Amino acid sequence: MxxxxxxxxxxxxxxxxxxxxxxxxxxxxxxxxxxxxxxxxxxxxxxxxxxxxxxxxxxxxxxxxxxxxxxxxxxxxxxxxxxxxxxxxxxxxxxxxxxxxxxxxxxxxxxxxxxxxxxxxxxxxxxxxxxxxxxxxxxxxxxxxxxxxxxxxxxxxxxxxxxxxxxxxxxxxxxxxxxxxxxxxxEKTDFGVFHPGGRLGAEMATVAQLMHTGDKVPLVEAETSMRETVLTITEKGFGIAGVVRGGALIGVITDGDLRRRIDDLFDHTAGDIASPAPITVAPGDLAAKALAILEHHAVSALIVVDGPHGPVGVLHMHDLLRGGIA
Structure with a gap:
């Protein structure tokens, strides 16, 4: 017709x-x-x-x-x-x-x-x-x-x-x-439970659902030599290492920190090089919040800290991309 x-x-x-x-x-x-x-x-x-x-x-x-x-x-x-x-x-x-x-x-x-x-x-x-x-x-x-x-x-x-x-x-x-x-x-988190697929599920995903845990988390003690710290950063592949003392996170070292201190880098320990007051997220935070933090501070990875339990994971921008967040 x-x-x-x-x-x-x-x-x-x-x-x-x-x-x-x-x-x-x-x-x-x-x-x-x-x-x-x-x-x-x-x-x-x-x-x-x-x-x-x-x-x-x-x-x-x-x-x-x-x-x-x-x-x-x-x-x-x-x-x-x-x-x-x-x-x-x-x-x-x-x-x-x-x-x-x-x-x-x-x-x-x-x-x-x-x-x-x-x-x-x-x-x-x-x-x-x-x-x-x-x-x-x-x-x-x-x-x-x-x-x-x-x-x-x-x-x-x-x-x-x-x-x-x-x-x-x-x-x-x-x-x-x-x-x-x-x-x-x-609440929104309850809504996310019933909408695990598609864009809604991605928006309701938490850091805990996307982060890497266990041996994959790049952590070094404050007294660790920088030579060994660089190896850890390279081996884990997140471009970051969390520096701990007594189980608590006291700082982070990024690829940028390594480049800025390249002249005398291996004369120091991880604690000397680490940037204090590290930017972190909690496991229960929404992944969308983690994305906003990454973008605001122009970094590619965050250490995940669970209050008194210290660092429990690491979250990279690529994890957010795979999860459909970014």
Whole structure:
């Protein structure tokens, strides 16, 4: 099928339509925020009180929203998963336990595919939270808690395709997840546990996950000759050596220090050459913080120090590159 280029007049129509959709949906979200369902706080409390998982379900476009809400909950500290209502009617109801809670989404509240899930919740006393625009619907009458959406018009040109309704349901799911995160005191480091892959996982990586430990750490005693220190720096390959006394880090020696003292280098010990007050990081620091330190001080490696335990590792810029941090 050939499609004619959009004319200037038609382009204005496209822009006007897009703006109308966004404005309609934005107003609906604003109205939802202004008249947040009375059962919203009890819903958060109910989810927090359950030992099991949040089972999220819906059919059609509501099913897609349900999948996203389940994924958001699961990745932010609230165990959750999506069950397709048709599959539930053919055996997947067995996945739901008495410790769980069901969150069912239906704009009309009359989706026939949800009826077996509703009946199952009632039969086995499984708490049910409903999200729908119709408070008197089958779903909402059966629900223990009702998250009723404002009766806002759909934003599509014919007023039928699920647009505003799905946007509101999705936003309400995000609000639930955010409130649960706050109540559970869910932190960035917790988020990193559930996102080990991709850019998110890289940003949440800690120094401990990337550093070199054990015999790989270039450490020398303060009394070590510089000849032996140079061999250690060369052998370990990080361009740096930590200088210790009594197990504590008292300084570092870099390739730059060697070049600056080359004339009388071998007449001294490591303690004589070491730069005092070394720049370090802790194992629990985010790798992104280590990157910022490396860049700020224009160095390529850092000794990792664990408080009273002294130096426990070494981190090089190349480790950050491999980890996708830099």
């Amino acid at each position: 050939k499609v004619a280029p959009i004319s200037l007049g038609n382009a204005r129509t496209v822009v006007d339509t897009a703006r109308k959709v966004l404005q309609t949906e934005a107003k609906a979200i604003w109205d939802l925020a202004e008249i947040l369902p009375p059962d919203f706080v009890p819903a958060v409390q109910m989810i927090l009180s359950r030992r099991g998982r949040v089972i999220v379900s819906g059919i059609g476009k509501s099913g897609h929203i349900a999948r996203k809400i389940a994924a958001t909950l699961a990745s932010t500290g609230t165990p959750a998963y999506f069950i397709h209502p048709s599959e539930a009617s053919h055996g997947d109801l067995g996945m739901i336990t008495s410790d769980d809670l069901c969150l069912l989404i239906s704009n009309s509240g009359e989706s026939a595919e949800l009826r077996d899930l509703i009946y199952y919740c009632q039969r086995y006393s499984i708490p049910l939270i409903g999200i729908s625009k119709r408070d008197g619907s089958t779903l909402m009458r059966a629900a223990d808690l009702r998250l009723t959406l404002p009766d806002a018009p759909e934003a599509c040109p014919i007023g039928v395709a699920p647009t505003t309704s799905t946007t509101m349901a999705l936003a309400l799911g995000d609000a639930l997840a955010a409130c649960l995160m706050s109540a559970r005191q869910f």
